[in-house]
Amino acid sequence: MSQHPNISLPSPTITPVSQPFWEGIQAGHLSLQQCDRCEQWVFYPREHCPHCFHDSLTWKKASGRGRLKTWSVIHRAGHPAWQEHTPYVVGVVVLEEGPSLLTHVLVDETDLTYNMKVEMEISEIGPHPLPFFKKQEETI
Amino acid sequence: MASQIQGAITGIGELKPVRYSEGKTTLSLIAESVRLAIQDAGISKEDIDGLLVGPQVGETPQHVPATVSEYLGIDPTMSNTVDLGGATGPGMIWRAAAAIQAGMCETVVCVLANKNEKGETLRSPNRNPIREFDVPFGASGANTSYALLKRQHMEEHGSTQEDFARIAYWARKNAQLNPDAIFYNKPVEVEGILASPMIADPLHLLEIVMPVAGGAAVVVTSAEKAAEGKHKPVYLKGAGEKITHRAVSQAPSIDALPFNYSIPRALEQARTNVEDIDLFSLYDCYTSVVATTLESAGLCKPGEFGEFVKNHSFGHDGDYPLNTHGGQLGFGQADLAGGMSHVVEAVHQLRGEAGNRQIPNAKKALVTGNGATLSETTALVLGGEQ
Ligand SMILES: [Zn+2]
Numbered sequence: 001m002s003q004h005p006n007i008s009l010p011s012p013t014i015t016p017v018s019q020p021f022w023e024g025i026q027a028g029h030l031s032l033q034q035c036d037r038c039e040q041w042v043f044y045p046r047e048h049c050p051h052c053f054h055d056s057l058t059w060k061k062a063s064g065r066g067r068l069k070t071w072s073v074i075h076r077a078g079h080p081a082w083q084e085h086t087p088y089v090v091g092v093v094v095l096e097e098g099p100s101l102l103t104h105v106l107v108d109e110t111d112l113t114y115n116m117k118v119e120m121e122i123s124e125i126g127p128h129p130l131p132f133f134k135k136q137e138e139t140i
Numbered sequence: 141m142a143s144q145i146q147g148a149i150t151g152i153g154e155l156k157p158v159r160y161s162e163g164k165t166t167l168s169l170i171a172e173s174v175r176l177a178i179q180d181a182g183i184s185k186e187d188i189d190g191l192l193v194g195p196q197v198g199e200t201p202q203h204v205p206a207t208v209s210e211y212l213g214i215d216p217t218m219s220n221t222v223d224l225g226g227a228t229g230p231g232m233i234w235r236a237a238a239a240i241q242a243g244m245c246e247t248v249v250c251v252l253a254n255k256n257e258k259g260e261t262l263r264s265p266n267r268n269p270i271r272e273f274d275v276p277f278g279a280s281g282a283n284t285s286y287a288l289l290k291r292q293h294m295e296e297h298g299s300t301q302e303d304f305a306r307i308a309y310w311a312r313k314n315a316q317l318n319p320d321a322i323f324y325n326k327p328v329e330v331e332g333i334l335a336s337p338m339i340a341d342p343l344h345l346l347e348i349v350m351p352v353a354g355g356a357a358v359v360v361t362s363a364e365k366a367a368e369g370k371h372k373p374v375y376l377k378g379a380g381e382k383i384t385h386r387a388v389s390q391a392p393s394i395d396a397l398p399f400n401y402s403i404p405r406a407l408e409q410a411r412t413n414v415e416d417i418d419l420f421s422l423y424d425c426y427t428s429v430v431a432t433t434l435e436s437a438g439l440c441k442p443g444e445f446g447e448f449v450k451n452h453s454f455g456h457d458g459d460y461p462l463n464t465h466g467g468q469l470g471f472g473q474a475d476l477a478g479g480m481s482h483v484v485e486a487v488h489q490l491r492g493e494a495g496n497r498q499i500p501n502a503k504k505a506l507v508t509g510n511g512a513t514l515s516e517t518t519a520l521v522l523g524g525e526q
Contacts, residue, residue, distance in 0.1 A: 010280075012272045044269040044387075070292035073341035078281030087341075090279045092288055092389045102389040104277040114295035130276055 008081040009126030018045040020059045025129050030064040030120050032097055033057040043099035064120035065136060066095040073109050085125070093118055093133050106134040145409065147237025148366035148373040149522070151181025151359030152484045156320045157472035161255045161353030166198045167211050169253035169355040173477075174212060177249060177357035182370030185212060190239055190248030190360075191219040192232040194476045198255060208251070218244040225511020226423055227381075228252060229356070229480030230518040234379035236360035246365060253355025254475035270387050282425070283348060285388035285513040287340035290428035292394045294342060296443065301342065303446030304427040305333040308347050308469050310454040310462060311424060315470025317456070317497040322352055322472035347427040347469075354474030356484055363526055374490045377412070377504070378521035380405030388513040395443070398517040399436035399508065410521035412504060414438050417521075419489050419505040420460060421482040424467040429510055437506065456497040464489065464497050479509045483520070490524040 014022050024031030033042045037054035041062070048055055071091035077083045089105040089112065105112070106121060117136035122129050153176025155169060170193070178185060191214065193204050200207040205219035218239045224231040229252060236248035274280070293299050312328045315321035328346060336346040366373035380402035385391050392398075407413055414437050422437075424430045431445040439460070440448035454462035465471050465485035468478045486505035488494045494502075507520040 010271075010275050012276045013268055014272065015268060018269075018272060044273055044390075070288045070295065072284055072287035072291060072343075073338075074278060074284060075337070075341065076283070076339045077278065078284055079275060079278070082278045082280075085278065088278055090277055090284060090288075100389050102274045102277060102279050102387065126276065128276065132277070 010079060010081065011126060011128040012130070017047055021045050024059075024061070025122060025131055028122055030062045030131055031059050032062040032095070032099065034060050041095070041097035041099050043095070043101055063096045066093040066118055066133070068105065068112070068114070068116045068118050069094050069100060071105055071112055091133070104130065104132040106132050111135065145234055145237055145241075145376055145379050146363050147240055147360050147376040148363045149233070149358055149376070149483075149487055150361050150366045150369040150371065150373055151177045151183070152357070152487050153177030153180055154356045154481065154484045155253070155354045155474070157322045157352040157354040157474055159256070159322065159352055160258045162257065164255050164353065166253055166255045167200070167208065169255060169353070170197070170208055170251050171212055173253050173355035173357035174249055174251050177251075177359050180371070181359040183247065183359070185214055187247050188214050188249050189217050190236060190245035191216040192222050192236055192248060192250045193219070194228050194252045195221045195223040216245065218248070224509065224516040224518065226425055226476065226479040227509030227511040227516045227518040228476045229483055230507050230509035230520045231381065233358065233360060233376060233483060233520055234381070234518070237376050240360065240362050246361060248360045249357055250360060250480070251355070251357040252475070252477040252480050254353060254477055256351055256353035256474070274387060274389070282513065283340040283343060286426040286428050287343040288388050289391070289394065289432070289513065290342050290426070293428065293431060293443070296394055299431070299443070299446045301334055302330060303449060304347060304431060305330045305344075306449045307424070307427040307430045308333045311467040311469035314455060314464050314497070315466025317464075318466050318471065321466040321470050322350055323466065323470045343426065343428070349425050349468045349473035349478065352472035352474050354472065354477050356477045356480035358480065358483055372491050372524065374487045375523045375526050376520065377523045378406040378408070378410030380409065380519045381517065383516045385515050386512055391513060391515070394432065397432055397436060397514045399433055399510070399514070399519065402517045403437045403506070403508065403519040406506070406519035406521050410504070410523070412521060414506070417504050417506045418461065418499055418502040419464065419486055420462040421486045421505055421507045422463060423479060423482060423508045423510040424463060424469050425473060425478070425510070427469070429514065432514065433508055433510070456494070456499050461499045464494065464499065482507050482509065486522045490522060
């Protein structure tokens with residue numbers, strides 16, 4: 001999306017447990033864990049299911065689609081490296097699979113609506129590809 | 141029913157908030173807060189056998205209770221760090237009472253303080269998973285998180301910018317009766333709040349607390365021991381606590397926040413109900429927190445705080461006295477000590493020593509504390525009678 005790579009933007013601090021998530025992003029898709037016992041989807045990545053506490057979860061390709069639960073237009077960034085990108089939009093997306101995540105929303109301020117359908121778009125605004133979300137394209 | 145929590149507050153000490161504290165350490169502000177509190181209680185530091193401290197002492201990220209004990213020159217038989225963000229202050233009060241009830245100590249000092257130097261931004265380091273999954277997307281800090289909650293309330297319930305601004309208006313108005321408040325002599329109208337810069341839309345600058353330097357300490361003893369004290373004791377009548385999540389993306393729905401449990405639980409334990417409360421000392425780091433807290437307390441239906449705030453008055457002489465010291469929005473937020481200011485004001489009011497902002501015949505206060513993003517919640521009912 002952006003032609004302004006900025007090395008001081010904070011990259012994700014990847015752990016051995018979250019590694020598959022970021023490998024998925026590198027490959028262009030959103031991966032989520034699903035519990036092998038209760039079959040609920042899980043985010044953030046972890047080794048134990050927060051629903052049934054089972055210790056076996058499997059990484060699967062997720063839809064990458066969801067709805068916008070809430071958003072904020074940032075005028076004063078919490079991190080100095082983000083200030084030059086203001087105003088920008090962050091939001092919470094409830095994924096079709098159930099979990100919610102915080103993300104950067106690539107929707108114009110005036111087009112934002114509650115519960116709007118959104119889909120993932122991999123973006124490289126900083127040094128690392130990240131799952132941003134944009135308005136879902138109409139399918140025929 | 142669970143056994144009754146028992147305990148009493150016999151001393152309070154609070155530093156006047158200042159924007160910057162040149163030449164101070166957090167340890168020295170802690171010690172000064174403790175000195176004022178034990179002076180108020182009429183005891184000496186040798187009487188302290190319990191110590192509760194906060195986790196973010198600039199000079200000492202670890203071993204905080206031992207470092208503070210050493211600095212004060214005390215050797216407590218019970219000490220701990222309480223780590224509940226803005227709920228730490230109220231969370232300390234019932235923990236102190238519980239430790240006394242368990243026989244581990246008799247006189248506990250709960251203390252929080254924070255220095256604030258010009259040009260130095262004290263930031264708590266972001267750790268995973270927030271550091272990994274929020275910060276890289278442009279979401280750092282509390283302003284963003286509370287803006288997201290406010291937007292959700294506006295979209296789900298149709299609450300308006302004016303509804304939220306009225307909360308900041310009352311905080312500022314009440315601060316005009318508190319010479320210690322950082323916004324004393326600086327009143328602001330609803331229009332001024334709405335005209336202040338947008339920081340994280342929909343949150344305006346004047347809906348956000350001002351970071352200051354300051355400190356507060358509270359002495360807790362058993363109810364029996366409190367009877368020997370210098371002041372009329374203020375009794376702990378009920379406590380409730382609930383923690384649900386850390387990151388705002390994992391928060392429950394706006395109508396199912398953890399105060400929905402902790403406030404009714406505190407009221408129930410105190411065998412009272414919300415209409416019998418004389419003072420609402422509600423944690424207010426942002427307008428949006430007061431909004432949902434009023435709803436969780438059952439003062440109005442979920443989503444309807446706006447009508448409630450429009451139709452009532454919240455000064456010391458109002459029908460619902462709320463944050464008569466100015467709240468943190470009017471008083472200033474000395475980091476975690478800001479949360480303790482709600483306890484300190486409740487003690488002033490219940491002792492009847494609040495001067496020109498005294499609530500007539502104040503008998504019961506509801507005090508709340510909130511940490512992270514409405515994640516860590518504690519509620520206390522304090523009373524002037526046992
Ligand atoms: Zn499970």
